[in-house]
Amino acid sequence: MGQHSGIGVIDKTVAILQAVAEAPAALSDLVERTDIPRATAHRLAVALEVHRLLTRDADGRFVPGPRLGELAAHASDPLLEHAGEILSWVRDTAGESTQLYRRDGRERVCIAAAERATGLRTTVPLGARLPLTAGSGAQVLLAWESPETIATLLQNAEFTERTLGDVRRRGWAQSIGQREVGVASVSAPVFGANRRLVAAISVSGPIERLGRSPGQRFAPILTAAAQRLQAALS
Incomplete structure (x- = not known):
């Protein structure tokens, strides 16, 4: 227990x-x-x-x-207290819209975001609820869950256990048109105390701009941002 x-x-x-x-x-x-x-x-x-x-x-x-x-709603949330500045840094460094997700049951919830100011963008509204079965954010939020939870959610997922193993090994995830046609994304895990996963930080945008291998370009930015968030939480 x-x-x-x-x-x-x-x-x-x-x-x-x-x-x-x-x-x-x-x-x-x-x-x-x-x-x-x-x-x-x-x-x-x-x-x-x-x-x-x-x-x-x-x-x-x-x-x-x-x-x-x-x-x-009445609780202090250190993650959100520090998220705004760091998400803005990711957006300005990566040049793409940035989101922070938490898991809520079988869904992930966008709890903070920093939108690209100009050009074609992928807007994820604050509070948006997305499935845990598609997208790089879903892969990250599921990769460190219990084997029982993973087995249950993988039944309807657009990715496999091998995908989650790759996420755990390299420390980030990417998806190409997995959740939405024409959209690519990259995500990294944010850990709290005792290496407990608390969130996924992501960038997303059109495939023609992010490319077919966006992880190579954006993962270093996201993992650095995740480390900044983790340091703030500690």
């Missing part, structure tokens, strides 16, 4: 929230992912549902509830 505080009910509750954050979960999924007894998992999940920390999707599976977002 990850870290232990010594307060059993809190640890179990956090384990359930984490399990649901990984992917929608039926009760049997919660039991499998957390090793919490079925009756206890059911009791805690229903209690979290009452408090709107969990809700259910159309298939009756537990998913993150709206109150999590409401609470998060």
